[in-house]
Amino acid sequence: MSIQTRTHVKAAEATNPQAAAAPAAKMVARDVKVFYGAKQALKGINIDILENKVLALIGPSGCGKSTFLRCLNRMNDTIDNCRVEGLISLDGEDVYGRRIDAVQLRARVGMVFQKPNPFPKSIYDNIVYGPRIHGLASHRDEMDEIVETSLKRAGLWNEVKDRLREPGTGLSGGQQQRLCIARAIAVSPEVILMDEPCSALDPIATAHIEELIDELRENYTIVIVTHNMQQAARVSQKTAFFHLGDMVECDDTEEIFTNPRDERTQGYITGRYG
Amino acid sequence: MAIARPGSYYLSEGYAARLRARYAAEQRFKAYGIAAVAAAAVMLVVLLGTIVGQGYTAFWQTQIRLEIHFDPAEIDPQGTRDRSVLATANTMKLVRDSLAAQFPDITERAERRALYDIMSSGAPFQLTRMLLDDPSLIGTTRSVWLTASDDVDQFIKGYISRDVPESARRVSDLQIRAVDALASRNAVEKQFNTVLFTGGDSREPELAGIGGAIVGSFLTLLVTLALSVPIGVAAAIYLEEFAPKNRWTDLIEVNINNLAAVPSIVFGLLGLAVFLSVFGMPRSAPVVGGLVLALMTLPTIIIASRAALKAVPPSIREAALGVGASRLQAVLHHVLPLAMPGILTGTIIGMAQALGETAPLLMIGMVAFIVDIPGGFTDSATVLPVQIFMWADSPERAFLERTSAAIMILLGFLIAMNAVAVLLRKKFERRW
Numbered sequence: 003m004s005i006q007t008r009t010h011v012k013a014a015e016a017t018n019p020q021a022a023a024a025p026a027a028k029m030v031a032r033d034v035k036v037f038y039g040a041k042q043a044l045k046g047i048n049i050d051i052l053e054n055k056v057l058a059l060i061g062p063s064g065c066g067k068s069t070f071l072r073c074l075n076r077m078n079d080t081i082d083n084c085r086v087e088g089l090i091s092l093d094g095e096d097v098y099g100r101r102i103d104a105v106q107l108r109a110r111v112g113m114v115f116q117k118p119n120p121f122p123k124s125i126y127d128n129i130v131y132g133p134r135i136h137g138l139a140s141h142r143d144e145m146d147e148i149v150e151t152s153l154k155r156a157g158l159w160n161e162v163k164d165r166l167r168e169p170g171t172g173l174s175g176g177q178q179q180r181l182c183i184a185r186a187i188a189v190s191p192e193v194i195l196m197d198e199p200c201s202a203l204d205p206i207a208t209a210h211i212e213e214l215i216d217e218l219r220e221n222y223t224i225v226i227v228t229h230n231m232q233q234a235a236r237v238s239q240k241t242a243f244f245h246l247g248d249m250v251e252c253d254d255t256e257e258i259f260t261n262p263r264d265e266r267t268q269g270y271i272t273g274r275y276g
Numbered sequence: 277m278a279i280a281r282p283g284s285y286y287l288s289e290g291y292a293a294r295l296r297a298r299y300a301a302e303q304r305f306k307a308y309g310i311a312a313v314a315a316a317a318v319m320l321v322v323l324l325g326t327i328v329g330q331g332y333t334a335f336w337q338t339q340i341r342l343e344i345h346f347d348p349a350e351i352d353p354q355g356t357r358d359r360s361v362l363a364t365a366n367t368m369k370l371v372r373d374s375l376a377a378q379f380p381d382i383t384e385r386a387e388r389r390a391l392y393d394i395m396s397s398g399a400p401f402q403l404t405r406m407l408l409d410d411p412s413l414i415g416t417t418r419s420v421w422l423t424a425s426d427d428v429d430q431f432i433k434g435y436i437s438r439d440v441p442e443s444a445r446r447v448s449d450l451q452i453r454a455v456d457a458l459a460s461r462n463a464v465e466k467q468f469n470t471v472l473f474t475g476g477d478s479r480e481p482e483l484a485g486i487g488g489a490i491v492g493s494f495l496t497l498l499v500t501l502a503l504s505v506p507i508g509v510a511a512a513i514y515l516e517e518f519a520p521k522n523r524w525t526d527l528i529e530v531n532i533n534n535l536a537a538v539p540s541i542v543f544g545l546l547g548l549a550v551f552l553s554v555f556g557m558p559r560s561a562p563v564v565g566g567l568v569l570a571l572m573t574l575p576t577i578i579i580a581s582r583a584a585l586k587a588v589p590p591s592i593r594e595a596a597l598g599v600g601a602s603r604l605q606a607v608l609h610h611v612l613p614l615a616m617p618g619i620l621t622g623t624i625i626g627m628a629q630a631l632g633e634t635a636p637l638l639m640i641g642m643v644a645f646i647v648d649i650p651g652g653f654t655d656s657a658t659v660l661p662v663q664i665f666m667w668a669d670s671p672e673r674a675f676l677e678r679t680s681a682a683i684m685i686l687l688g689f690l691i692a693m694n695a696v697a698v699l700l701r702k703k704f705e706r707r708w
């Protein structure tokens with residue numbers, strides 16, 4: 003990350019007269035380029051992720067949605083040949099900068115994966131793991147409280163409150179995914195990233211998660227990758243359309259779905275390709 | 277082939293012939309498979325049958341009951357009851373007196389000596405031990421079961437026939453007469469051979485046991501385990517979870533795989549050259565044996581551990597990293613526990629290999645004749661397979677059955693270890 007890109011962002015914000023009036027951006031991406039070895043997966047993405055809003059990322063397979071999402075909490079760090087350029091900031095702080103630690107960042111920017119991946123441990127242990135390693139709770143009753151509030155927020159409490167000691171892997175797919183959401187919530191993140199969280203779920207479980215996302219918006223900033231246009235339309239306020247490593251357009255969800263500016267966007271949402 | 281009317285080809289005579297040929301080929305293949313399995317099973321049965329058939333008698337040892345008079349005049353003429361006096365008492369004379377009293381007609385010197393030889397040379401020590409345990413025996417007369425010599429033992433077990441001429445067998449007519457006479461008084465019995473399990477090595481088969489070798493194997497494996505598991509698992513974790521994938525790690529990986537294929541005697545030579553010659557460590561010691569076997573076992577453990585770590589799905593790592601665990605935390609808290617059964621299985625199999633290993637230990641002198649049971653890691657010791665190797669080399673008929681018995685015990689340990697490995701795998705087998 004060069005100093006130049008940072009000043010460039012500041013300059014861009016300063017010259018933008020609407021910056022002050024617009025809702026606060028929780029995270030900002032400027033000219034983000036990602037390379038897997040020699041292969042470029044993202045070609046300069048600029049997006050503002052607004053606080054307490056849901057941003058949906060849509061686009062055909064392989065266009066770089068997951069790659070972008072994984073830049074936001076530096077999950078790409080774990081991939082050997084992956085290189086990220088450009089600037090991503092959280093509350094104005096460069097997430098690839100020296101003052102932010104990747105581990106701490108991932109606690110602040112939580113993630114829910116495509117395939118539900120609870121730890122093969124009890125429901126209770128799944129949730130308290132994060133708080134325990136971050137020192138958010140040390141006493142038994144604090145843990146109990148975190149477990150209860152997280153599960154309640156994830157809309158799972160009533161279904162599992164009597165079997166917290168049973169393995170999380172024994173739950174149904176939809177329940178497992180909500181457990182994963184509860185696990186992400188438990189470490190008190192500010193942003194939650196979801197990579198196609200419903201693609202492995204049946205329609206009822208999907209509806210459940212969608213409702214949940216709408217409720218979570220109140221407390222968290224959410225970025226969701228989805229292949230389902232209706233889902234993007236239902237849950238998000240902002241939508242960004244990706245195509246072949248480019249961000250084609252990003253606007254209010256309504257605007258994108260009713261009045262897309264780019265014909266590629268129009269083609270995709272009307273189902274001509276993708 | 278011209279394309280026939282749809283469907284007609286599959287109903288034609290030609291296709292039926294193809295079908296028959298295919299069935300025949302499948303039947304033939306099945307027959308080959310069954311034949312191969314049967315051949316392997318027959319060989320296994322023959323092998324185990326021979327070993328068990330030759331060795332099961334070693335678990336019994338002929339004992340002879342003698343009326344022993346613990347004569348105070350012989351044992352402790354001064355009446356001090358001092359332990360050092362008792363320990364050096366001439367108990368051999370007690371045994372001989374008892375035999376002489378039972379066979380008063382045998383008076384000639386050479387005949388007497390032959391008579392005395394039906395008892396093991398260890399019998400007097402049994403009496404000494406009794407005396408030390410209980411000095412109040414002095415002055416009393418007891419009937420005591422004492423170990424018979426190996427030749428009498430083999431005769432009782434039927435391995436020495438009375439029909440061959442006296443000069444061609446290891447027990448004389450006189451000895452046979454004496455044993456028959458004792459047997460007719462119910463004074464000859466085959467009893468469970470505890471010495472086989474508790475004793476150290478001995479020149480006398482009836483006094484030889486694998487106790488020392490078992491302790492030696494245990495101490496050696498303890499060193500092996502303590503070294504190879506932490507190093508192996510740490511290396512596997514580093515290579516699998518942290519090391520960048522580049523030419524150096526590829527080279528290391530290839531070398532580890534090659535190391536697993538290196539003949540074990542090479543590790544023995546290495547041990548001889550490095551641990552004994554350069555570092556001057558003691559010969560024949562479990563600590564050196566353990567070091568050498570640890571080197572030999574390391575590749576096995578590293579390879580098994582890496583496979584076990586690789587089998588843990590990446591989604592578990594992502595889940596842990598996603599809630600803000602560091603890579604080390606993700607590995608230690610989640611990946612390693614899930615890989616543990618696989619690692620343990622690999623470790624047990626590695627240990628079983630090490631337990632059965634002979635060649636490298638010969639190089640570092642663990643092949644010595646050692647009577648004492650080792651008391652520590654630097655004492656001279658031998659191990660089970662080497663003990664078997666040494667017994668197999670002994671000419672006495674009684675060592676033959678003991679060799680087979682020791683093989684059975686070693687196989688028992690190996691089977692038990694492998695069974696534990698299989699059980700662990702079964703118990704913790706997990707589907708994601």
Ligand SMILES: Nc1ncnc2c1ncn2[C@@H]1O[C@H](COP(=O)(O)OP(=O)(O)O)[C@@H](O)[C@H]1O
Nearest residue numbers: 038041043062063064065066067068069070081
């Ligand atoms: N670990 C990786 N190594 C190499 N290339 C990758 C890796 N992950 C993704 N890619 C490539 O990056 C591009 C974007 O992938 P991704 O972000 O997963 O797309 P999406 O989530 O939109 O389907 C694809 O062409 C894919 O092949």
Ligand SMILES: [Mg+2]
Nearest residue numbers: 067068069197
């Ligand atoms: Mg994706």
